[in-house]
Amino acid sequence: MAEPLLHHLPAVRARLLARPHWHLFLDFDGTLASLAPRPDTAHLPDGVGALLGCLAAHSRITLAVVSGRSLSDLAKEVAVPGIILVGNHGLEMTGPGVAFVHAGAEGWRAVLATAAGLLRAELARFPGVLIEEKRLSLSVHYRLAPAHAEExxxxxxxxxxxxxPGSGEPSSGGCSRVARAQAGGPAPQAAGAGLLVRRGHMVLELLPPVEWDKGAAVRWLLGQAHGTGWPGSCAPVCAGDDQTDETMFAALKGIGAVTLVKIGPGPTEAAYQLDGPEEVLVFLEHLLRWA
Structure with missing residues (x-):
């Protein structure tokens, strides 16, 4: 069971100070910004952007915002110099020294567009259901239509x-094949070699069937920045609230001086927990002071 992080600040500080560099991986929705009925109404609270800028400017810290949002959308919401932005659950990334698009995902854009058209036609009868096309993935939000979750x-x-081919039924979990293999659980169901479906907070995500997720993305970024010896030189901090963030936790759990933080309630691979964006802000302020 995850422990309240703010009750264990001395231990967290000691773990971080044992490494010369810190790499922060922070989710956006539900972690930096409160969850909102629609994605376009979720924004960084006042002062958080400035704090992120201070963290990103510190020589000891590399800061990445890791989100299911598209990279273009994330760039609008987090317009802070020096930050690495990771969009579409790791399928695309940009930032200082980073320019990445998953080659295997690009070929699925037409399939995703076709699926979006089918869903718009079928779900138009349910007010409040939002179809969000994100170029390399597709989200179906039903936060404003919870009574129609089954439909x-x-x-x-x-x-x-x-x-x-295949069933195409949504997975009850939030992890891709890569993270499920790491976590020792079953892979999510998909349409054979077709699109993957993952559940989030009142959202279903349709993604290309590639062996990649947030966990793979953060491992890749750590390797790019610090090489294979990153566990000895870098202290990663991962924070997220959704099932898809569990892929980060599964990918890094038990390696080096890692600190894994679940935001909000629920089962998790993380050792620590924070109640919401307000407590995340408190923790980030501590990090800046410690650095």
């Missing part, structure tokens, strides 16, 4: 199945 899930399953 939304069935529609997504049919749309995915129409793009390839």
């Amino acid at each position: 939304v899930g069935a529609a997504v399953g049919r749309a995915v199945a129409s793009q390839g």
